[in-house]
Amino acid sequence: MNLSILARASILSSTLTSRTLNRTIPHRPISSSSLSYTPTSPNPKTPLFLRPPIFTATLTDLKKFQTWAQTLASSVGSSFTESDNGPCSEILHRELNWLIQDSVQTPDILSLNSDSKTDAVVKLRAELGDLYLLWKQRIEERRPFQYVVGCEHWRDLVLSVEEGVLIPRPETELMVDLVEGVVKERVGLKRGLWVDLGTGSGAIGIGIGRVLGDEGRVVAVDVSPVAVQVALFNVRRYGLEDKVSVKQGSWFEPLSGLEGQISGLVSNPPYIPSGHISGLQAEVGRHEPILALDGGEDGMSDLLHLCNGAASMLEPGGFFAFETNGEDQCRFLVDHMESVHNNSFCDLKIVPDFAGVQRFVTGFRS
Amino acid sequence: MSSIIFRRSYRTSSSILSRYQSFSTLFQSSSDLQSTNKQQNHVSGLESLSKNASGFGSVLNKRLNFSCGSCLINTLPFSSQAAVATSDGLTVDDIVANQWAILDESESDWKSHASAVAQSIRLIKKRLQWTQLKVRLEMLSFQMEKPDLWDDPVHAGRISREHGSLMGKMKEVNGLEQELIDHIDMIKLAHEENDPDLESESVKALLRMRQSVKEKELEALLAGEHDSCSCYIEVQAGAGGTESMDWAGMVMQMYKMWAQRHGYGVTVVDEMRGEIAGIKRATLKVDGEYAYGYAKAEVGAHRLVRISPFDSAKRRHTSFAAVAVTPILGDASHHVQINEADLRIERYRSGGAGGQHANVTDSAVRITHIPTGITASCQNERSQHQNKASAMAVLQSRLDQQEMARQAQMNAQYTQSLTDNSWGNQIRSYVLHPYRMVKDLRTNYEVSDPDSVLEGEIDDFILSFLTDSMDKENDEA
Numbered sequence: 126m127n128l129s130i131l132a133r134a135s136i137l138s139s140t141l142t143s144r145t146l147n148r149t150i151p152h153r154p155i156s157s158s159s160l161s162y163t164p165t166s167p168n169p170k171t172p173l174f175l176r177p178p179i180f181t182a183t184l185t186d187l188k189k190f191q192t193w194a195q196t197l198a199s200s201v202g203s204s205f206t207e208s209d210n211g212p213c214s215e216i217l218h219r220e221l222n223w224l225i226q227d228s229v230q231t232p233d234i235l236s237l238n239s240d241s242k243t244d245a246v247v248k249l250r251a252e253l254g255d256l257y258l259l260w261k262q263r264i265e266e267r268r269p270f271q272y273v274v275g276c277e278h279w280r281d282l283v284l285s286v287e288e289g290v291l292i293p294r295p296e297t298e299l300m301v302d303l304v305e306g307v308v309k310e311r312v313g314l315k316r317g318l319w320v321d322l323g324t325g326s327g328a329i330g331i332g333i334g335r336v337l338g339d340e341g342r343v344v345a346v347d348v349s350p351v352a353v354q355v356a357l358f359n360v361r362r363y364g365l366e367d368k369v370s371v372k373q374g375s376w377f378e379p380l381s382g383l384e385g386q387i388s389g390l391v392s393n394p395p396y397i398p399s400g401h402i403s404g405l406q407a408e409v410g411r412h413e414p415i416l417a418l419d420g421g422e423d424g425m426s427d428l429l430h431l432c433n434g435a436a437s438m439l440e441p442g443g444f445f446a447f448e449t450n451g452e453d454q455c456r457f458l459v460d461h462m463e464s465v466h467n468n469s470f471c472d473l474k475i476v477p478d479f480a481g482v483q484r485f486v487t488g489f490r491s
Numbered sequence: 492m493s494s495i496i497f498r499r500s501y502r503t504s505s506s507i508l509s510r511y512q513s514f515s516t517l518f519q520s521s522s523d524l525q526s527t528n529k530q531q532n533h534v535s536g537l538e539s540l541s542k543n544a545s546g547f548g549s550v551l552n553k554r555l556n557f558s559c560g561s562c563l564i565n566t567l568p569f570s571s572q573a574a575v576a577t578s579d580g581l582t583v584d585d586i587v588a589n590q591w592a593i594l595d596e597s598e599s600d601w602k603s604h605a606s607a608v609a610q611s612i613r614l615i616k617k618r619l620q621w622t623q624l625k626v627r628l629e630m631l632s633f634q635m636e637k638p639d640l641w642d643d644p645v646h647a648g649r650i651s652r653e654h655g656s657l658m659g660k661m662k663e664v665n666g667l668e669q670e671l672i673d674h675i676d677m678i679k680l681a682h683e684e685n686d687p688d689l690e691s692e693s694v695k696a697l698l699r700m701r702q703s704v705k706e707k708e709l710e711a712l713l714a715g716e717h718d719s720c721s722c723y724i725e726v727q728a729g730a731g732g733t734e735s736m737d738w739a740g741m742v743m744q745m746y747k748m749w750a751q752r753h754g755y756g757v758t759v760v761d762e763m764r765g766e767i768a769g770i771k772r773a774t775l776k777v778d779g780e781y782a783y784g785y786a787k788a789e790v791g792a793h794r795l796v797r798i799s800p801f802d803s804a805k806r807r808h809t810s811f812a813a814v815a816v817t818p819i820l821g822d823a824s825h826h827v828q829i830n831e832a833d834l835r836i837e838r839y840r841s842g843g844a845g846g847q848h849a850n851v852t853d854s855a856v857r858i859t860h861i862p863t864g865i866t867a868s869c870q871n872e873r874s875q876h877q878n879k880a881s882a883m884a885v886l887q888s889r890l891d892q893q894e895m896a897r898q899a900q901m902n903a904q905y906t907q908s909l910t911d912n913s914w915g916n917q918i919r920s921y922v923l924h925p926y927r928m929v930k931d932l933r934t935n936y937e938v939s940d941p942d943s944v945l946e947g948e949i950d951d952f953i954l955s956f957l958t959d960s961m962d963k964e965n966d967e968a
């Protein structure tokens with residue numbers, strides 16, 4: 126590795142640490158501060174795969190990088206898995222292929238074993254030196270792969286993500302299926318107003334925006350300015366500006382005046398019990414925003430807040446779906462709804478994810 | 492009068508010219524063919540004469556005043572069932588029966604060309620199971636006439652599609668016969684008229700037909716209902732641990748390279764690696780025309796004999812890898828209906844609390860079709876949603892294939908390969924030690940360079956098998 130690469134490496138890792146430090150200051154505004162403005166500040170980063178292929182490298186050098194990165198990935202073995210359920214080598218190898226796919230204009234050139242054209246020039250979307258750096262961050266700092274490439278493939282979408290916004294989880298994809306199922310049966314809901322509270326990258330909001338009818342609208346809310354920026358970027362990329370509006374603010378705050386008029390409310394709020402945060406998988410605990418994860422002592426603070434709000438915001442017959450930490454939280458929520466809000470909700474259901482974990486609570490406003 | 496006759500006689504010839512252009516459509520879907528035919532009918536002879544600036548056309552142009560008493564015979568629509576014949580009564584069957592010597596293409600002997608073309612046509616007919624095809628077509632035509640046919644639109648759709656497709660094949664072959672006859676007429680005519688220019692032009696045209704019809708022989712090998720589909724190739728390691736997993740990996744690699752050579756799209760949908768080397772099993776998706784038609788020849792067990800690099804005692808090992816191939820039916824109406832409620836969808840290789848707790852890039856999904864127990868999985872995509880979609884597609888094709896196998900048992904006219912158990916059916920042997928050879932046990936075709944074969948040069952194996960099995964099967968019929 127040459128000096129310029131090293132220099133860049135130190136700059137990048139220092140910005141990384143400063144971000145990590147900021148993150149540790151607990152900042153949990155629950156329906157407190159009124160921050161309802163649409164920020165115009167920092168532009169979200171363009172995901173690697175969308176950047177122009179303005180850099181070049183010879184095929185030989187690219188192959189050298191590949192071999193080096195493969196060796197690094199192999200050296201991990203199952204050590205991450207054993208320490209905190211992190212990725213094993215096999216998964217890292219696959220990620221490396223994806224990194225190459227996202228950063229090389231013609232990635233197939235590496236899989237064809239034509240040794241003949243070694244000095245062929247390959248076009249890249251990042252400097253080769255940066256690829257070394259990115260892969261080092263992936264392995265040595267456990268920087269999540271999705272932050273490395275700046276995107277997450279989620280359902281049939283490719284969403285931009287960056288530090289400061291939660292990487293949408295595969296489990297959460299099912300929220301959109303739940304909504305799709307409901308609007309198929311209750312067509313009226315298709316034309317209504319939906320809200321995605323704590324939208325993060327905009328994943329759920331965009332997902333349901335695409336299953337609603339022409340008249341259906343979504344308001345996606347988040348308190349984090351970075352999340353709002355990233356969500357806006359993603360909404361625009363899918364041409365949904367007219368359908369999905371992104372608002373900054375705390376939970377129901379940007380929705381005042383809409384009481385009793387919401388057709389559907391979906392949310393994947395922070396639900397990890399505070400005590401679990403320190404033991405999280407490195408990719409999550411060291412790199413993802415705590416604001417998106419920490420759900421208070423029992424992880425239920427935000428869920429309960431949302432549940433109470435749903436009772437007043439939803440129109441009669443309106444639908445809600447919440448993602449939870451698992452069976453205990455699901456049961457607790459259902460209990461709470463049945464006892465505290467008796468007669469407010471009906472058709473309460475607990476729905477498992479594909480791993481068999483009781484993950485979602487759904488129901489309707491009576 | 493003479494110009495009218497010319498126009499009519501020209502019409503046949505012009506259809507030859509346009510058929511040259513439409514050759515690539517041979518044996519393809521009926522709708523393509525119908526539009527091609529329509530186009531031929533709409534273009535008037537003179538119009539297309541000016542468009543077709545080929546030698547053939549311009550020579551004809553010179554002979555505007557030529558009169559020809561026999562030309563009317565040639566104006567029979569080429570889809571007609573009546574045997575076509577030259578002005579002096581020669582039919583394609585006669586040409587075959589005459590057994591004129593087939594010389595090298597470079598010999599400018601029209602009889603040799605004609606004989607070669609006639610042989611090719613005969614072979615194509617055989618490969619298309621001509622007699623059966625005609626019977627089936629008659630039966631389908633009969634069903635198409637029924638007034639209540641469209642009461643069941645799905646059934647009706649199937650009938651009319653198959654009818655269209657068989658009709659297309661029939662027309663194309665009849666067209667080839669007509670074309671051969673036309674060429675011969677033209678040559679004889681030119682000869683009688685003492686026009687050496689026209690004669691040599693016409694012989695050249697016949698030679699071009701000889702070359703193109705040769706390709707059609709190959710295409711006729713792939714005229715099966717699903718042959719033009721994309722497909723999945725699945726490879727599974729036999730017993731024997733690392734050595735056979737390594738072998739299964741080599742076989743998979745062979746197909747990847749084969750598919751790449753053909754310009755097919757290649758994706759690994761599902762892969763379970765061996766702990767030390769190779770794969771336990773893998774599913775490869777091969778996208779492109781005729782992928783299934785070719786790859787179906789690979790179904791069965793592949794045997795490897797070599798000194799195992801994983802055996803410290805350097806002993807010789809024999810291992811097996813089983814290959815299964817399923818077509819990806821393009822036409823949704825062929826699909827078996829899958830009931831959502833019959834599916835169990837599981838995320839696998841997931842542990843721990845999941846959700847916000849975990850950062851994963853692995854979202855492998857396995858789908859089980861509960862009534863049949865058939866499963867499919869995918870972990871190669873970047874989202875769970877896409878993994879699920881890919882696994883569903885694999886499941887669909889497996890269920891479709893099972894259904895085809897069931898129907899094949901009822902129809903008994905399908906090829907065996909669909910129902911054969913891959914393990915019980917050893918098809919090819921790859922020996923790296925003590926000698927070097929790859930031999931197909933079905934055709935006895937062999938080569939002495941295993942490396943090239945393992946690098947994906949398997950077309951000759953495939954073609955010899957297809958030729959062999961087709962021609963044998965149809966001889967029996």
Ligand SMILES: C[S@@+](CC[C@H](N)C(=O)[O-])C[C@H]1O[C@@H](n2cnc3c(N)ncnc32)[C@H](O)[C@@H]1O
Pocket residue numbers: 153154155156290291292293294297322323324325326327328329346347348349352374375376392393394395396416417418847
């Ligand atoms: C677990 S993340 C979910 C993100 C996204 N919906 C997803 O599923 O990928 C929770 C989100 O809630 C947001 N959040 C936390 N506190 C909030 C508040 N008081 N009001 C609005 N959003 C909040 C976080 O910024 C974060 O984006």
